[in-house]
Amino acid sequence: MWPKDFLLLGRLFAGLGCLFVCKSADDSPLEKTVLVGESVSIPCPLSTPGGSVQWLQDGSPIVLDLSATRRRQWNISPDGTAALTISEVRRTDAGRWECRELGADGSVRKVARVLDLVVGSLSSPGSPSDPYLELEGRRLVHQATVTVKEPQKLSLHCIVSGAIPPVRRIHWSIGEANLTSVSELFVEFSASEDAYTSRSVLALNVTRRVNGMELVCKVHHITWLQAAAVSASLKVLYEPSFSISREPGFGLPLLENMRVSLRCEVDANPTSDPIWVRDDGPLTISQDSQGFLNFTPVAHEHAGWYRCTTHHEFGFFASFGYFLNVRTAELPVSSDDGNIQLPNGFGQSTNIGCIPDGRPEVTAVNKSLMAIAGRSALLAGQLCSSPRPLRVFWVVRHLVLRPGDVRHPYVAYNLTETEIPNCYMGGLELRRLQVEDSGEVLLVVKNAHGIADALFLLNVTQASSFSASSAAGVVRECLLLTLLIPVCLLWLRQRIIDSS
Numbered sequence: 001m002w003p004k005d006f007l008l009l010g011r012l013f014a015g016l017g018c019l020f021v022c023k024s025a026d027d028s029p030l031e032k033t034v035l036v037g038e039s040v041s042i043p044c045p046l047s048t049p050g051g052s053v054q055w056l057q058d059g060s061p062i063v064l065d066l067s068a069t070r071r072r073q074w075n076i077s078p079d080g081t082a083a084l085t086i087s088e089v090r091r092t093d094a095g096r097w098e099c100r101e102l103g104a105d106g107s108v109r110k111v112a113r114v115l116d117l118v119v120g121s122l123s124s125p126g127s128p129s130d131p132y133l134e135l136e137g138r139r140l141v142h143q144a145t146v147t148v149k150e151p152q153k154l155s156l157h158c159i160v161s162g163a164i165p166p167v168r169r170i171h172w173s174i175g176e177a178n179l180t181s182v183s184e185l186f187v188e189f190s191a192s193e194d195a196y197t198s199r200s201v202l203a204l205n206v207t208r209r210v211n212g213m214e215l216v217c218k219v220h221h222i223t224w225l226q227a228a229a230v231s232a233s234l235k236v237l238y239e240p241s242f243s244i245s246r247e248p249g250f251g252l253p254l255l256e257n258m259r260v261s262l263r264c265e266v267d268a269n270p271t272s273d274p275i276w277v278r279d280d281g282p283l284t285i286s287q288d289s290q291g292f293l294n295f296t297p298v299a300h301e302h303a304g305w306y307r308c309t310t311h312h313e314f315g316f317f318a319s320f321g322y323f324l325n326v327r328t329a330e331l332p333v334s335s336d337d338g339n340i341q342l343p344n345g346f347g348q349s350t351n352i353g354c355i356p357d358g359r360p361e362v363t364a365v366n367k368s369l370m371a372i373a374g375r376s377a378l379l380a381g382q383l384c385s386s387p388r389p390l391r392v393f394w395v396v397r398h399l400v401l402r403p404g405d406v407r408h409p410y411v412a413y414n415l416t417e418t419e420i421p422n423c424y425m426g427g428l429e430l431r432r433l434q435v436e437d438s439g440e441v442l443l444v445v446k447n448a449h450g451i452a453d454a455l456f457l458l459n460v461t462q463a464s465s466f467s468a469s470s471a472a473g474v475v476r477e478c479l480l481l482t483l484l485i486p487v488c489l490l491w492l493r494q495r496i497i498d499s500s
Contacts (some may be wrong), residue, residue: 014093031222034089034116041116043083044099049266052102055084058095073167091194094119094165118222119164124183126193127223128163130228131170142230145216148206150238158200158217158230166196169220171227174234175213179204211236211269242308242319250370254326262293262309272312279305279321295441300326323368323459359450362384362443368457376431379456382442383415383424388447394428395442401428409433 011153034040044053055062062072072086086093120380132141134157140146166187172179183202190197200217204210216231242263254260257446264274274291277283282306288292292453295302303326361384371377383389394412401412411433414423430437438470441456 002179006162009385010142027358030114031116031118036089036119037089038089039085039087040089040093040117040369041083041085042097042117044114045111046101046110046112052101053082053099054100055209056100059098068444069153074446074489089119091119091164093117103447116277118164119232128160128167128198128219128221131160131217131228133157133230134159139281140232144232145235146232147237150206150236151209152206153203154206156202156204156215156232158202158219159197159431160228161190162193162220163198163221165222167198167219167221170198170200171173171218172200172202173218174210176205176213196477206234206236208236208238208269210234211238216491217337232448235269237269239270239314240266240310240317242266242274242320243309244308244322250372254324256299256326257297260295260324261321262295262306262324264293266291266308266310268310268312270313275309275311277307277309277318287388288365298324298326300338302326309350320459322370323457325368342479358386358447360389360447360452361444362452362454364443364454364456366456371430371437371458373433373435373458373460373462375431375433377433377460379428379430379441379458379459379475380442381426381454381456382418382423383419383426383443383445383452385445386422386449388422389424389445390428390448391444391446393442393444394426394432396428397437397439397446430458435460435462442500 012221032040042055044055044192047055071088071391072084074082074084081492084097088223096119097115098111098113101109103109132142133144134303135146135154146154146156158170158172160170166189168185168187170180170183170185172183179202183200186199186201188197189195198219203218204215211234214231214233217225218229220227232403245263245265247261247263248254248258262276264276266272266274273289274287276293283346285295285302286291286339291308293306305321305323307321310317363382365380365382366378367430369377369379392403392415394410396410399407399410401407401410403412403426405412405415411429411431413427413429415426417423418425423424426443428441438458438460441458442453443456444451444453
């Protein structure tokens with residue numbers, strides 16, 4: 001129920017009508033500045049036939065002063081203009097003033113933005129003090145350095161006080177990123193200061209990505225010609241991560257007497273030095289201060305598992321293991337007994353002829369393979385069987401594939417005969433590799449006399465940690481390993497079909 005005087009005035013205005021053109025809700029209101037203790041008249045442009053008018057300050061309805069002092073009251077000018085008169089203006093009167101037309105049932109018919117009122121004083125014009133940052137109740141100096149360990153959620157406050165009207169625009173940024181949307185603004189009035197304090201709270205998830213970056217709080221106020229800013233630099237402490245690269249690039253075969261370099265880079269704050277270790281024996285190659293392990297040249301005794309480690313302020317850390325596979329550059333040759341000698345990764349020869357009891361013989365040509373996530377890998381196996389094998393299976397993860405099967409992203413190629421009697425080549429392509437594909441892959445062969453298998457070890461790593469080999473590298477590997485030519489040709493042909 002509206003005050004009685006308010007309803008009477010509403011009926012009076014309904015009879016008089018509105019002598020001015022009413023503003024729409026989209027019209028920008030006027031701005032007026034008055035001093036504390038002065039009086040101000042705020043006109044309402046709405047006509048109210050059959051209704052009444054209600055006043056709002058910053059969106060909140062106000063109640064007219066019906067006391068003896070009547071500091072806020074309606075008045076009507078001789079020309080019939082209705083206005084709200086505020087005598088002895090206080091700082092709390094500052095803000096946006098609006099009036100809205102109400103129907104007889106209390107519903108809102110129309111709203112008009114009238115005036116932005118700025119209240120100052122002779123001693124203080126209402127301009128706020130310089131903003132500052134606060135962390136855990138501690139005030140920070142401008143351009144302070146904030147040290148925090150990853151991962152952590154940081155709560156920073158940007159504070160500005162002594163403002164009339166209150167500050168309502170506080171922006172946060174870090175680098176090129178605008179963080180204002182994840183901040184929250186609080187405004188409170190201090191009766192003792194007769195002014196407003198605004199506080200913007202930013203919740204920031206701190207990671208190594210923001211290390212060394214500047215966090216800026218920018219404050220806008222109506223009394224300032226330009227925004228005021230305060231900032232702090234972030235120093236993020238984080239545990240080591242490793243990046244391993246190789247020259248020649250991963251995917252290219254390493255042959256005896258080649259020049260090979262492994263490099264480990266450690267990303268950590270504070271920094272720490274990389275240290276190479278060998279898992280299956282002593283490290284016989286010295287490393288330099290840049291994290292390079294240089295084999296000049298590489299030999300078969302260098303083959304094995306290597307790992308990069310570091311002693312850091314937060315403890316001891318190690319990378320995943322990398323297997324350095326060294327092959328001979330010799331091509332397969334025939335022996336006096338008619339069997340084929342195929343050089344393996346450790347410099348000894350592996351006999352791939354059929355064994356006397358007639359069971360098949362299976363050889364993993366690329367037994368240990370390092371691959372890049374998101375790319376393809378080709379596993380090749382040679383099998384010899386007399387009589388011809390009855391069953392051939394590739395076992396990868398939870399799947400079993402026969403030659404010719406396609407179960408994306410896995411393709412098992414048909415067997416192809418080689419120049420060796422009763423011997424065949426089989427290939428399994430793994431497309432769009434995932435890290436989860438790492439592990440063992442099995443090639444199983446069965447004939448009338450028994451079963452044999454070959455085990456492949458696949459290590460899939462993220463591309464960010466390794467340099468990828470080009471298509472030319474795949475071709476060179478095919479040329480170096482002549483027994484792989486049939487499978488490589490099938491793989492290349494399938495690639496051409498897929499891209500056409």
